[in-house]
Amino acid sequence: MTDRRLSAREAIAALTDDFTELPTPRREYAPDGPLAWQGYDSARARAAERTGEEESVVWGRAAIGTAQAVLISFEFGFLGGSLGERTGDRLEAAHTYARAHRLPVVSVVATGGSRMQEGMRALTQLQRVARESALTSGAGLPRVAVLRDPTTGGGWATLGAGADITLALPATQIGFAGSRVRPPDADPAAYTADSQVTAGSVDAVVHPDDLRDTLSLWLSLLTSPSPEPAPPPHALRGPRPHAATLPATGWEAVERARSPHRPRAEAYLDAYFTRRAPLSGDRAGGTDPGMLCGFGEHEGRTVAYAAQCGTPTRPAGYRTATRLIRLADRLGIPVLTLVDTPGAANDADAEREGAGPAIAALFTAVATARTPVTTLLIGEGGSGGALALAAPDRTWATPDSYFSVIAPELAAAILKRPENNVRSTADQLRVRPQDLVELGVVRGITDTYG
Structure with a gap:
């Protein structure tokens, strides 16, 4: 042509x-x-x-x-x-x-x-x-x-x-x-x-x-959907891998999740899929480079994916993920989501762009999907902006991740605690991967590739 x-x-x-x-x-x-x-x-x-x-x-x-x-x-x-x-x-x-x-x-x-x-x-x-x-x-x-x-x-x-x-x-x-x-x-x-x-x-x-x-x-x-739910990816090791041990404290979990040396979404997608095709845009006027969506081939069959890249997620990102999950659901294609965000973008533009409705729509899409959705927490799990992408009952965590009702710094500020109480607040919030398993928030902690 x-x-x-x-x-x-x-x-x-x-x-x-x-x-x-x-x-x-x-x-x-x-x-x-x-x-x-x-x-x-x-x-x-x-x-x-x-x-x-x-x-x-x-x-x-x-x-x-x-x-x-x-x-x-x-x-x-x-x-x-x-x-x-x-x-x-x-x-x-x-x-x-x-x-x-x-x-x-x-x-x-x-x-x-x-x-x-x-x-x-x-x-x-x-x-x-x-x-x-x-x-x-x-x-x-x-x-x-x-x-x-x-x-x-x-x-x-x-x-x-x-x-x-x-x-x-x-x-x-x-x-x-x-x-x-x-x-x-x-x-x-x-x-x-x-x-x-x-x-x-x-x-x-x-x-x-x-x-x-x-x-x-x-x-x-x-046209080639996987007949099985997407298995969670193995945790990847970065160039400066931690020991196989889990974080000892809540603050250590936060630091490991925020490390610039930790593998990000692109690395996980490259390791999981043999080939993939990206879907882009929310069909409502926007895009968010911090949310990667598309379809990929895993073990010869198709799995859809929506992956956060470690940045605050924009309303367009949530809408794009919703579009992806609804399309995959209609075509009978299982979905893999990767959670990694400090939280939803909360600037004035995000509010004007409809952050609340966009997050609400994603919660609904995940909750009502007939096709199985699998989630791996690969880094930061900041509040509802992260939870919206997580599958109830089918979420796993890597050793270098944390999930929290809100970032420890913000929790301390809301509770009017001094700055030197942030670390202890992280412990009280029980944000470590092993805490999340005990609390029933995630099903387990994934192992790492050799």
């Missing part, structure tokens, strides 16, 4: 060598469409002659890597890839086939939005697409979108932004408002693929040369 605008079939050929186009049930349409728009049939005929297509989408069954999928590809050269009633017929047929054959749906989108010549009948196709997408999701089937230039209007707001995983090609124009309807003073940088990644609406920008492999990886991971 190159950076130039490809036809629908060229885009398909760039992703697979095994594609079978499938038919859409035909029905009669009024001359010049539902509005009797003069010249509409002639415009369609010219578009068909120019592109060789009968409509703005081509769909069929494809092999992408090792996975079978329903593949939908937009033809932008056909009336700007716009959505009309015939487009809706094809999209509905594609989703119906996917559900009947238990296949994921991949949509390669390039569209300017709804078709003007069909008026509100065209716009209502968005409701139709939304319903079909919801039925496919409800059937436990993944939906992946690949965004080409441009992806605007209802196509972006349904097939693109509504997908489980959304990938974009570089320099793609993405936005609900197309270039001809935006305010004249609108910042064009806000409508780019990179901007949408930053805003948490797109998971990644993928170079065209890497797209086939990336899509193959995603489909493989999303």
